[in-house]
Amino acid sequence: MKPTRTGKASTASKVTRRGFLGTAAGAVAAPLIIPASARGADGHVAPSNRITIGQVGRGIMGRGHLQRLIYDPKVQVLALCEVDRTRLKDGRGQVEDVYGEGQPGGTYKGFSGYSDFRELLARDDIDAVVVVTPDHWHTPISIQAAKAGKDIYCEKPNSITIQQGRRLVEAVQRYGRVFQNGSQYRSAPTIRRVCDFVRRGGLGKIKSVFTIWGGAGTPNPSITLDYALKGEPTPEWLDWDMWVGPAQGRPYNPAYHRNPIPGVVPWAFCEDFGVGASTGYHSHAADVIQYALGYEESGPVDIIHPSSGEFPTLTYRYANGTLFHLVGGWDQVKRLYHAVPDDARLAGSFGGLFVGERGWLTSMTGGGPIEGAPESLFDELGLPSRNVNLGENDHYPNWLECIKTREKPHSFEEIGHRAAALGHLTMICYKLGRSLKWDPDREVFLGDDQANRMLRRASRAPWNITA
Amino acid sequence: MDELVQVLMTYDWGGGRGALAGITKRVAQVHGNPDDRDRLEGQLLLALESGAPLPAKEFVCRQLAIIGTARSVPALGRMLAAAATSDMARMALEQIPGPEAGAVLREALPKLSGLPRSGVAASLGQRRDAAAVGALCELLTGDDDVAAEVAAQALGQVAGARAAEGLARAQGETSGRVRRAILDARLRCADQYAAHGKREEAQGVYAALREGSMPEPIREAAAVGLKKMAKGATS
Numbered sequence: 001m002k003p004t005r006t007g008k009a010s011t012a013s014k015v016t017r018r019g020f021l022g023t024a025a026g027a028v029a030a031p032l033i034i035p036a037s038a039r040g041a042d043g044h045v046a047p048s049n050r051i052t053i054g055q056v057g058r059g060i061m062g063r064g065h066l067q068r069l070i071y072d073p074k075v076q077v078l079a080l081c082e083v084d085r086t087r088l089k090d091g092r093g094q095v096e097d098v099y100g101e102g103q104p105g106g107t108y109k110g111f112s113g114y115s116d117f118r119e120l121l122a123r124d125d126i127d128a129v130v131v132v133t134p135d136h137w138h139t140p141i142s143i144q145a146a147k148a149g150k151d152i153y154c155e156k157p158n159s160i161t162i163q164q165g166r167r168l169v170e171a172v173q174r175y176g177r178v179f180q181n182g183s184q185y186r187s188a189p190t191i192r193r194v195c196d197f198v199r200r201g202g203l204g205k206i207k208s209v210f211t212i213w214g215g216a217g218t219p220n221p222s223i224t225l226d227y228a229l230k231g232e233p234t235p236e237w238l239d240w241d242m243w244v245g246p247a248q249g250r251p252y253n254p255a256y257h258r259n260p261i262p263g264v265v266p267w268a269f270c271e272d273f274g275v276g277a278s279t280g281y282h283s284h285a286a287d288v289i290q291y292a293l294g295y296e297e298s299g300p301v302d303i304i305h306p307s308s309g310e311f312p313t314l315t316y317r318y319a320n321g322t323l324f325h326l327v328g329g330w331d332q333v334k335r336l337y338h339a340v341p342d343d344a345r346l347a348g349s350f351g352g353l354f355v356g357e358r359g360w361l362t363s364m365t366g367g368g369p370i371e372g373a374p375e376s377l378f379d380e381l382g383l384p385s386r387n388v389n390l391g392e393n394d395h396y397p398n399w400l401e402c403i404k405t406r407e408k409p410h411s412f413e414e415i416g417h418r419a420a421a422l423g424h425l426t427m428i429c430y431k432l433g434r435s436l437k438w439d440p441d442r443e444v445f446l447g448d449d450q451a452n453r454m455l456r457r458a459s460r461a462p463w464n465i466t467a
Numbered sequence: 468m469d470e471l472v473q474v475l476m477t478y479d480w481g482g483g484r485g486a487l488a489g490i491t492k493r494v495a496q497v498h499g500n501p502d503d504r505d506r507l508e509g510q511l512l513l514a515l516e517s518g519a520p521l522p523a524k525e526f527v528c529r530q531l532a533i534i535g536t537a538r539s540v541p542a543l544g545r546m547l548a549a550a551a552t553s554d555m556a557r558m559a560l561e562q563i564p565g566p567e568a569g570a571v572l573r574e575a576l577p578k579l580s581g582l583p584r585s586g587v588a589a590s591l592g593q594r595r596d597a598a599a600v601g602a603l604c605e606l607l608t609g610d611d612d613v614a615a616e617v618a619a620q621a622l623g624q625v626a627g628a629r630a631a632e633g634l635a636r637a638q639g640e641t642s643g644r645v646r647r648a649i650l651d652a653r654l655r656c657a658d659q660y661a662a663h664g665k666r667e668e669a670q671g672v673y674a675a676l677r678e679g680s681m682p683e684p685i686r687e688a689a690a691v692g693l694k695k696m697a698k699g700a701t702s
Contacts, residue, residue, distance in 0.1 A: 118644075147651055149684030174654065175684055176691040226529060228522035230481025248525060248554060251480060432495045449564075450498050453533050458558040458593065461586030462613045466620045467655070 045074050051403055054079040054126040054150075056117045056141055057133035058091040060259045061155060065132050066091055070098045074400050078126055081114040084257075085237040088113045115239055117141050121148040128178075128403055131155060134267045135274040136247045139164040140465050142179070143171040151178040151403045153396070157275050157283040157420030158413075162443060163456035165417035165424075170467035172413040178402045180409040181416025183287035184395035185350045185365055190388045194363045194370060195292035197381050203356025206293060206322045210333045211285040211352035213326035213426065214277050216313045223430045224271035229253035246463035247272035278423025284350040287411060287419035288363055292354060293322060296415045299422060299440035300324065303429040312336045314429060316422070319440075324352075326426065345371055348388075365390055428454045472510045475527070479520040487526055494530050504534055515542050521551060531559035537567040544571035553583040557590045569596045576602050585617040592621025600625055604633035607649065608640045615645040623652030626659035631672065650676060650685045654692065661696050669696060 053075050055066055062082075069077050077095055082088040092113050099108035114120045121129070121144055128151040131141050139159045145152050152172070158181055159165035172179045185191050198206065214222035231251025234240045240252045250256075256267050268274030275283075290296040300316035313332065316324040325337065330346035330353075333339050339355050340346070346353065348367020354360060361372035361381075369386035372378065378386070395410060402409040411419075421443075428451050429436050437446040445451040459465055471493070474486035490511075497504040508531070515527045524546075531539050540563060546556035560568045573596065576587050588606060591599040603625070606618035619637075622630040634653050641649055657672035669692070676689035 147647075147684060149682075149687065174658065174691060175688045225484065226487070226526055227484075228478070228480050228482065228525075248558070250522075431491065432498070433492065434495065434498070448498070450495070450533050453562045456561075456593075457532075458554070458561045458590065460554045461557075461582040461589065462617055464585075464589035464592065464617050464620050466592065466624055 047076060050074060050076040051400055052125055052127045053077045053130060054081065054120045054123065054128075055091075055130045055132060056081045056120065057131065057137070057155075058082045058084075058087045059132070059134075060265065062087075062091070062132035063094070065130050065155075066094055068396060069130065070095055072396070072400075076110075078110065079112045079114060079120045079123065081117045081120045083115050083239040083242045085115070088115070115242065118144065121145055121150060127151060128153070134243075134265070135160050135279055136272060137245055139168045140246055140459075140463060142168055143465065143467065146171040146175040146177045146179075149175065149177075151399075153180045153182060153399050154416070155182040156287070156416065157278050157423055158416045159420050159424075160271075160273075160275055161454075161456050162421050162424045164465055165420050166443060167465055167467040169413045169417050174467065178399070178406065178409060179413040179416070180395065180399035180402070181287070181411040181413070181419065182395075183284050183411045183416065183419060184393045185284050185390065186288050186291050187393040187395035187398060187410050188365065188388060188390050189392050190370060190383060190385065191288060191351060191363055191365065193381060193383055194361055195288060198292040198354050198356070198361065198363075199294055202358070202377070202380060203354055203361060204358040205320075206354055206356045208337070208339060208355045209289055209293070209322065209324040209352050210327055210330075210337070210339065210355075211282070211289060211324075212329070212349055213282055213314065214280075214328065216326040216328040216332075222277045223427055224269055224274060224276040226272070227256075227270040229255055244272075244460070246459035246465060249460055275420070275423050275427065278420065278427070281349045282423050282426070283419050285352055286422040287415065288351040289324065289354075290418060290422065291415070292363065293318065293324075295418075297418060299418055299425070299438060301438055301440065303425050303436045303438060305429050305433060305435045307433060308435045310435075314426060316425075341373070344373075364388075424455075468513060469510045472514050475523050476514050476517055476519040478523040478526065480522055482522070490526075490530060494534055497534060504536075505538075508534060508536060508538060512539060512542055515539075515546075521555075524552065525555040525558075528555040528559045532562040535559045535563045537563070537565050539563065540567040540571050543568075544575060547572075547575045547587060548579060548583055550582055553586050557586055561590045561593050569594055569598065572596070573599050573602065580611070582613075584611070585614045588614060588617045588621050592617075592624040595625050597625055597627060597629075600627070600629045600633060604630075604637065607633065607637035607645070612643070612645055615641065616648045619645065619648035619652045623648075623655035626656045628668070631656035631660075631668075635672075635675075647682065647685075650681065654685065654688050657689070657692055661692065661699070666696065 051074060053069055058066060058080060069075055080088060080091045082091060092111060095111050096108045100106045129145045131138055131154040135157060138154050142152050142154045158168055230253060232253055234252040256270060259265050264280060268279040269276050295318055301319050302317035304310050304315040304317060306313055311325060314326045327333055333346060333353060334342055340360050348364030350365045351363035353362050359372060359374050359377050362370055365388045399409045425438060432451060436448055436451050439446055471486045471489045475490060493507055497507050511527045511530055515524055543556040543560050546552035560572060572587050572591050579587060588603060603618045603622050606614045609615060622634055634649050638649050653672055653676060657669045660669035673689040673693045676685050
């Protein structure tokens, strides 16, 4: 087991930015007249002490991020970048409505909109960025942000290939930035306590773990494809060339881009833009599970395809022998693996089921309370409640605090990379239809040239993803 | 011609993917069987050099990225000059092992302009092609800022003494994003020096990048590099 790192990111740029804001706040960032509450009279954080944020992307997830940020008294959102002008306009309204409250005339003038993220990153008065784009932009924008001296919160998965993820880790560390991967489930108190319990050996040695991968164990696993949808006229409000960015060029089709609400993001199923099941939920589950197993900075040594006959569904084997099975539905845990009693409820996602020498425990969200047996495990766990309330997670506060302390956040760059990498390994295994051996230290497949050639993908010119 | 490949050659935007699934399965199946791989590569090249629609050719390039050999390099090289096919060709050329792919990229670079030139420069960097350092250095101070920025990134990936020297020389003649990319590439060169035990060379570059005239993120990154080296020396 590798220990979690505790090293600090660097501190120098904070001083510079604060100094800048202290002298030029009215010109670029702060409200024109600073209300008493903003000056700290009500325990609020004065503008010069707020962390200034630029957000890139405002789709379904981006709206939620922005809403959370503009009500956080510790931050000031200065800018939003969005290649879809309708979304940019909506985002501007969202920010100005909230920041305009208490301002003369109810208007706020300290917000800027961009369609090119490089212009946002070039601003010296922005401390940190939140990256909430389609997956194929996560790594390039985060790397550029690190090089611009920004701290970063990046939606999961960090990358769309394993090599991209490694480059991101390198850039963040080279520039000493604070990076939080958007895997907030590990920061929900109940989930964290369950994971810590498992990690400390509360279940004894973990024999097997289970989580969901849509289509696992069926002839049609959920993998991304090289979709080539029919071209349609590009709307005048969309910079489609920038939306595609480093991915292979293709004509516009709204099915790549527009999000059905509620619903899944369609681009996630096109291999140039997303990572399918990993985009949706597996990267969250991978993060929670590898944290509990103590492999959050490493990975499995075997990815075992069901065609091998060894297990009925795709399975990872870790160096200590722990098996991590992907299932198409929770019923397969009982039906195919007989790992828990038939009356186990098993529901939810974004986590997994741990089966150890001393019993079993769940760590899913959205499926009701934590389950497990024997009941005595819960006495040891000491959960205040078995219910999982994701709203109690401290993922954002942890990131904001780490920006000030320069400590590593809960899900820093290496952890985020390894969670995403597990999804990429799964995808490569499914696409090749055979078991693979993986060296998690060197991040290469052993004895499989084809698989190694799937670790990376060329970018469309002029984009070039380098650390 | 293989029946699946014939169907593939009609694949266009919005078309059915049936043949594609069959070919990806076959690509996986030729693993460990050079004769089958050669036969499949030959079939894919027929599609690549046909009048098939661009999505079909792009799909072929994705497969050649996985199984392509030196045999595919000439056909891919002929696709580098056209903006419509250059990116897809590089998908395969970046992955194909052996000297042939690097050679065709190097030969193409001085003959290209615009985005295809930037793309080829990026691919040479991704391949860490030390033989391309001279040509990449020439781009740094040319009149194409986009190509200059990509060339700097590529030189950072290749690293080594010649790249480091070329970057340092060009630094004073550049500004804006190109200069920033050069500074970043110099950092990478220093990191590589440090990783290879060339402490004096690494310290020299880091020290230059710590100067007060440097952008704050660069100064900070140089400090990180120096700190990392000092930590390595004491551990």
